[in-house]
Amino acid sequence: xxxxxxxxxxxxxxxxSGKSTTAKAVAERLGFxxxxxxxxxxxxxxxxxxxGTPVEEWNALTEEDMRxxxxxxxxxxxxxxxxxxxxxxxxxxxxxxxxxxxPFLASLAPSRASLLHLQRMAGEDGRLVAxxxxxxxxxxxxxxxxxxxxxxxxxxxxxxxxxxxxxxPTDEEIEAAAAALAARDRQDxxxxxxxxxxxxxAHLIDTTRLGFEEQxxxxxxxxxxxxxD
Ligand code: C5P
Numbered sequence: 001x002x003x004x005x006x007x008x009x010x011x012x013x014x015x016x017s018g019k020s021t022t023a024k025a026v027a028e029r030l031g032f033x034x035x036x037x038x039x040x041x042x043x044x045x046x047x048x049x050x051x052g053t054p055v056e057e058w059n060a061l062t063e064e065d066m067r068x069x070x071x072x073x074x075x076x077x078x079x080x081x082x083x084x085x086x087x088x089x090x091x092x093x094x095x096x097x098x099x100x101x102x103p104f105l106a107s108l109a110p111s112r113a114s115l116l117h118l119q120r121m122a123g124e125d126g127r128l129v130a131x132x133x134x135x136x137x138x139x140x141x142x143x144x145x146x147x148x149x150x151x152x153x154x155x156x157x158x159x160x161x162x163x164x165x166x167x168x169p170t171d172e173e174i175e176a177a178a179a180a181l182a183a184r185d186r187q188d189x190x191x192x193x194x195x196x197x198x199x200x201x202a203h204l205i206d207t208t209r210l211g212f213e214e215q216x217x218x219x220x221x222x223x224x225x226x227x228x229d
Pocket of ligand 1: 015016037038039041042102103104106107131132133134135184188
């Protein structure tokens with residue numbers, strides 16, 4: 001292991017693959033911290049929308065401009081709170097407008113550069129489970145355990161709907177949710193900077209037919225194996 005005090009576990013994968021809930025549960029079991037990096041990109045997006053900066057002007061923003069939005073993390077027990085201008089944000093990061101514009105914001109190099117240092121600092125001591133799109137490829141390339149989570153698109157759409165309280169969606173609702181996820185995956189995979197892709201050294205876990213408990217246990221076991229080394 002590197003000079004960190006413990007391992008870093010990365011979970012990357014497409015939208016709705018269950019990364020954040022899985023990462024949170026794995027972190028709790030291991031007594032590690034959980035970092036939801038998607039929340040950081042969502043926070044930058046929220047800050048720009050709240051500031052009233054027109055979306056057409058976002059690609060002219062510099063790294064300095066992104067930093068001035070003052071997105072930070074503050075460690076809180078087993079996770080990190082996300083702060084915008086000192087205000088803790090959580091539910092508002094999941095709103096439809098933020099979800100619509102976040103892939104565009106995340107495709108801009110200055111937004112990624114502005115968040116890199118902050119993410120690396122969060123992992124400085126190890127004992128971290130971080131989920132996102134480029135955790136294993138760009139942010140923590142030397143992570144001891146890398147996982148790439150995938151799941152069938154329809155299944156991901158059902159899970160996403162369930163998360164927002166839709167227990168019994170119609171076929172049309174599933175199709176619409178699947179189309180939205182597919183569009184986001186396309187944007188995240190086709191962008192120039194830090195595109196979504198499986199790190200070469202990642203364990204591929206397909207959660208389509210796995211129960212939540214099984215996928216959490218599988219990742220926990222990978223992390224415990226490197227802790228013992
Ligand atoms: O994980 P979540 O769905 O909250 O991520 C929201 C968006 O943030 C993703 O669709 C992607 O555009 C961006 N993102 C990213 N890199 C990460 C995490 C999220 O580009 N590491």
